[in-house]
Amino acid sequence: MRSLIETRLETIAREHQIKILYACESGSRAWGFPSPDSDYDVRFIYVHPLEGYLKLDEDRDLIDLPIEDTSVGLLDMGGWDIRKTLRLLIKSNPVIWEWLQSPICYGCNLDLSEYRNIIDPFFSPITACHHYLSICRNTMSQALNGSTAKVKKYFYMLRPLLSASWIERYQSIPPMELDLLLPLLDDQPEIKIAIFGLQERKLLINEQVPIPRIAMIDDYLGSELERLQEAAKFLPVATGDRASLDRLFQKCVGLK
Known part of the structure; x- marks a missing residue:
């Protein structure tokens, strides 16, 4: 290829x-x-x-x-x-x-x-954080409206949310790769384990196949999105x- x-x-x-x-x-x-x-x-x-x-x-x-x-x-x-x-x-x-x-x-x-x-x-923490939160929020509104969700959609919510969390914590450019963002969850090992399980499934199955919703990850997405939307208001502007x-x-x- x-x-x-x-x-x-x-x-x-x-x-x-x-x-x-x-x-x-x-x-x-x-x-x-x-x-x-x-x-x-x-x-x-x-x-x-x-x-x-x-x-x-x-x-x-x-x-x-x-x-x-x-x-x-x-x-x-x-x-x-x-x-x-x-x-x-x-x-x-x-x-x-x-x-x-x-x-x-x-x-x-x-x-x-x-x-x-x-x-x-030119990297502006407040602008970039809102960008990632918007991606997460829009994907959640589309993907989490039934009893199942596609594996890939979970990652399309988790990666931008973790990127926003990185920006809030470090006010710097977040890593592109998901594995480099996961240390943000060191204090939430159950969420990390659930994400590792999703990674293993995604490597093996068609990414369009729906799976039963994962309540632990759903709850994390909802609560962290709400928290970051408020925290993002106070991030600095840069140019x-x-x-x-x-x-x-x-x-x-x-x-x-």
């Missing part, structure tokens, strides 16, 4: 006349809880030729491709233009920091990690140096 993904990225770059700066896995395989049938969720950041940024009408700022059913699994690929990426960075969109720390990288023509001193100050980000953009498009 890796070879196929790298080939697809080369094709996308050629067909769209772009340069892919960075490509990674962003989904359950990177988050640390894949199923046998999990999609490969490939995300990339790209740049147009310089003239694409020097005209009145802006080019489309994203590439969103249909899911491809390959012989080795489903492939979901999409990317953001560098200007869109940096604009979302200004808004403290946590997805960008997730991509930059993905344990699965498919290519890097510009090592954005070298510029974390410019990028990281980085816009001029430094402009210079990074100029470097990416070839002006520097």
Whole structure:
């Protein structure tokens, strides 16, 4: 699959006349809880030729491709233009920091990690915490309305909730991988054991198969979400140096 993904990225770059700066896995395989049938969720950041940024009408700022059913699994690929990426960075969109720390990288023509001193100050704890709480809350409203729930939905609630908990505790960028977030539950070993059990089940079964609701985890999700929604109101706001980000953009498009 890796070879196929790298080939697809080369094709996308050629067909769209772009340069892919960075490509990674962003989904359950990177988050640390894949199923046998999990999609490969490939995300990339790209740049147009310089003239694409020097005209009145802006080019489309994203590439969103249909899911491809390959012989080795489903492939979901999409990317953001560098200007869109940096604009979302200004808004403290946590997805960008997730991509930059993905344990699965498919290519890097510009090592954005070298510029974390410019990028990281834009991480705003209050904005990022509300982002993760919104994901958890919306998923809960959809997934916990019957006697059963899909295994993968539990992880789509737990990971963002734990990310929000990390931000509340440390006021810093949370790890992308679930296992690195679980020490937050060291004082709640029963919840950790229940999550370990879910991880084992997800590795073995189709992620779309519903299972009976797990009351212990349901109660934790509800109480922690309520607590964090109140705590998030008091988190700090942060913003980085816009001029430094402009210079990074100029470097990416070839002006520097």
